[in-house]
Amino acid sequence: GAGVSQSPRYKVAKRGQDVALRCDPISGHVSLFWYQQALGQGPEFLTYFQNEAQLDKSGLPSDRFFAERPEGSVSTLKIQRTQQEDSAVYLCASSLGQRDRRADTQYFGPGTRLTVL
Amino acid sequence: GESVGLHLPTLSVQEGDNSIINCAYSNSASDYFIWYKQESGKGPQFIIDIRSNMDKRQGQRVTVLLNKTVKHLSLQIAATQPGDSAVYFCAKGYQLIWGAGTKLIIKP
Numbered sequence: 001g002a003g004v005s006q007s008p009r010y011k012v013a014k015r016g017q018d019v020a021l022r023c024d025p026i027s028g029h030v031s032l033f034w035y036q037q038a039l040g041q042g043p044e045f046l047t048y049f050q051n052e053a054q055l056d057k058s059g060l061p062s063d064r065f066f067a068e069r070p071e072g073s074v075s076t077l078k079i080q081r082t083q084q085e086d087s088a089v090y091l092c093a094s095s096l097g098q099r100d101r102r103a104d105t106q107y108f109g110p111g112t113r114l115t116v117l
Numbered sequence: 118g119e120s121v122g123l124h125l126p127t128l129s130v131q132e133g134d135n136s137i138i139n140c141a142y143s144n145s146a147s148d149y150f151i152w153y154k155q156e157s158g159k160g161p162q163f164i165i166d167i168r169s170n171m172d173k174r175q176g177q178r179v180t181v182l183l184n185k186t187v188k189h190l191s192l193q194i195a196a197t198q199p200g201d202s203a204v205y206f207c208a209k210g211y212q213l214i215w216g217a218g219t220k221l222i223i224k225p
Contacts, residue, residue, distance in 0.1 A: 004160070033213075035213075040217070040218075041217055041218075042206050042208070042215025042216050042217055042218055043161065043206075043213070043215050044215070045213060045214075091160050091161070093160070105163045105166070106163070106213070107163070108160030108161045108162070109160050110158065110159050110160050111159075111160050
């Protein structure tokens with residue numbers, strides 16, 4: 001079956017532009033996570049959804065970052081007025097997460113590499 | 118706050134030998150630890166996990182050891198193969214606090 005997919009795989013933006021990154025989770029997965037991975041570092045948590053509800057957005061670095069999952073499946077991470085420090089790989093993961101998101105393995109997509117010039 | 122750290126940024130092993138990747142963590146309220154493998158250009162892939170009520174857990178060719186006394190976690194890979202080349206991350210907790218990763222290089 002299909003895994004988590006993300007698009008685009010690569011995005012180059014000029015500083016100040018807005019970008020939108022898409023995540024298609026595994027069908028039926030309730031939980032969805034976004035992470036930011038800087039070069040040579042481990043991923044850092046950004047935000048978490050259970051169905052359409054954004055239950056945790058404590059990792060979003062600024063109010064320029066916004067995520068949504070309006071129908072409880074596809075999610076979009078939007079970054080407004082991009083800055084050079086936003087350059088990173090943005091990873092999406094999903095899990096079954098029926099009740100307790102801690103209980104389930106997270107399956108990751110390939111990521112979107114964002115480069116801000 | 119909580120943190121995790123890998124002991125070595127790079128580990129080179131001979132094909133066929135066993136690999137041991139080590140990870141230390143800070144004082145943790147988390148009772149859940151996970152090892153991920155990340156190949157170049159791909160997202161992290163789950164390898165194995167362990168909860169703090171266990172000291173050891175085995176999978177296919179992999180073993181995770183948890184020493185809560187010294188706050189140390191290790192991943193052992195038996196009979197390392199070229200396909201094992203990747204960056205390995207330990208992570209803890211349910212929000213997944215990640216270390217920086219150890220790059221495993223397999224020598225032919």
